[in-house]
Amino acid sequence: MNTAKTIDYYNKHAQAFVEGTISVDLSSIYAQFVSRLPDSARILDFGCGSGRDTKYFLSQGYMVDAADGSQELCALAGQYAGIPVRHMLFQDLNDVQRYDGIWACSSILHLSRADLKVVLEKMIRALRERGIIYTSFKYGTFEGERNGRYFIDMTEDSFAELLRDVGGAVIEAQWITSDARPGRGEEKWLNLILRKQ
Structure with a gap:
């Protein structure tokens, strides 16, 4: 797979992407996520895009780290959310037991199956005991360029199979x-x- 090509797409279309996603209402999904977090949780917004979700979590009093692979999106998200956004690839996550929650909304769906397995392992390692991950994928069986x-x-089945290969977490809700x-x-x-076991 071509990570560089995907990142290049976001660098070229950063402004349009932000405009298309910044006002999307995810309040019901936020509720599912934050209801499972401790009060003073530290959250990683992993592939933060426009910074929309980072800004929301900050407004709720959480400590938030934000990261994205697109340098252009890092700049725009940082301006919008009011915190520095770390420029990094998903594969570069090396934190250990740092986060109560990792929010990966429509982000890690840009990885190949092999890379996704490695990144999920890293995400689980970055969670504190019984920490949670929220993530989302387009529903279906397609893999490739679009x-x-x-x-x-x-699908429910393909993700369950992937998580069995990864280990260390269970699906708490889908x-x-x-x-x-x-x-x-x-x-x-x-x-x-997902809940870390």
Whole structure:
């Protein structure tokens, strides 16, 4: 897979991507995530895009670290959320037991299956005991390039199989939603909350 090509896409289209995603209402998904966090939780917004979710978590009093692979998005997200955003690839996550929650909304879906397995292992390692991960994938069985970016889609079965290979976490909740962006309601998403074991 071509990580560089996907990152290049986001660098070139950063402003349009931010404009298309910044006002999407994820309040019901936020509620699922934060209801499982301790009060003074530290969260990693992993692939933070526009900074929309970072800004929300900060407004709720959480400590938030934000990271993205696109330098352009790091700059825009940092301006919007008001904190520095770390420029890094998913594969570069090396924290150990640092976070109560990792929020990976529509982000790690740009990894190949082999890379996704490695990154999930790193994410679980970065969680404190019984920490949680929220992540989401387009619903389906496609893997490859689409609209200038690499995607891996997931179903309940394919994700469960992947997580069995990874180990160290269980699926605590999963549900399917329609795309929240205007005119995209026919697109389905698989939402998952994982709990470190």
